[in-house]
Every structure is written in structure tokens, then in C-alpha cells.
Amino acid sequence: NQALSSRFKQTYMLNDPNKEDFINILMKSGSYDKKICSWVYNAYDKIISFLKSPAISADDIALTVTLRGCIGALENMDEGEAPKEAIKNTLIGKIAEADLELADKVYAELKSLPDISF
Numbered sequence: 001n002q003a004l005s006s007r008f009k010q011t012y013m014l015n016d017p018n019k020e021d022f023i024n025i026l027m028k029s030g031s032y033d034k035k036i037c038s039w040v041y042n043a044y045d046k047i048i049s050f051l052k053s054p055a056i057s058a059d060d061i062a063l064t065v066t067l068r069g070c071i072g073a074l075e076n077m078d079e080g081e082a083p084k085e086a087i088k089n090t091l092i093g094k095i096a097e098a099d100l101e102l103a104d105k106v107y108a109e110l111k112s113l114p115d116i117s118f
Contacts, residue, residue, distance in 0.1 A: 019045075022067065029071045030078065039116040040070050043087045050109050051095075051102075058102060064094040083116050 005011065017025060019041060026037035044065065051062040069091045076086035088107055096103035 017067075022070075025067060026070055026074060030074060032074050032078075036074065036077065036083075036116065039083065039113075040073055040087070043073075043084075043110060043113055044070050044091065046109065046113060047087075047091055047095075047106055050106055056102070056105075058099070061095055061098050061102065064098060065091050066094075069094055084110060084113070 016022075022044075023034065023037045023041050026032060026040060027034055047065050048062050050056060051058045051065070072090040073083075073086040076089060077083055081089065087110060092103050092107050092110070095106055
């Protein structure tokens with residue numbers, strides 16, 4: 001948000017973490033197993049790729065799908081929520097705030113992601 005950004009004198013340029021770093025951050029966020037963190041990363045990556053695909057071209061909405069949302073999904077799973085439901089209630093929920101129809105399309109894409117047990 002530019003109005004908020006203009007109130008701060010510093011702007012830090014950060015690159016997105018690579019896959020390995022992303023998974024390590026997830027693992028350290030709550031001492032989570034690498035297998036489940038890799039699965040969450042794959043869900044995140046599938047969602048981002050779908051949103052940025054030429055057919056969808058929703059780069060602005062892709063910005064709402066974040067590392068923090070992935071940590072939220074892990075926390076939901078830790079509390080007993082099924083993995084795909086946790087992704088739906090965190091990452092896809094953010095998409096729904098901007099575009100409910102698009103969120104439904106993303107959720108349909110996510111159904112092809114292999115299930116995971118932990």
C-alpha cells in the first residue's frame with residue numbers, strides 16, 4: 001500500500017526465498033517436519049503458478065498468498081485440520097477476499113495435489 005509505505009523512510013528490497021530456504025523457514029517456524037513443510041510449499045507454488053499463468057494473469061492477487069499464510073496452514077494442521085482444508089482456510093481464503101470466483105478455481109486446481117499424511 002503506497003499510503004502506508006510513504007510513511008516510512010526506508011524500503012528494503014527482499015527477494016523471494018528459494019524453495020530450500022522457504023521450506024527451512026517453515027520448518028523453523030514451529031519445529032515442523034520437512035515432509036509436511038515441503039507439501040505446503042508445493043501447494044503454495046501450485047497456487048502462485050496458477051495465479052500467474054497467462055490464462056489467469058492475477059499477479060496482484062498472487063501477492064496475497066504469502067509465507068505467513070503457509071505458516072498459518074501449518075498451524076491449522078497442527079490443530080487438527082486436514083491439510084487441503086488448512087490451505088483452503090489460509091492461502092485460498094486470502095484470494096477469496098479479493099475474488100471469490102477465482103478462489104474457487106484455485107481450490108479446484110489444488111484438489112489435484114497429492115494428499116499427505118503425517
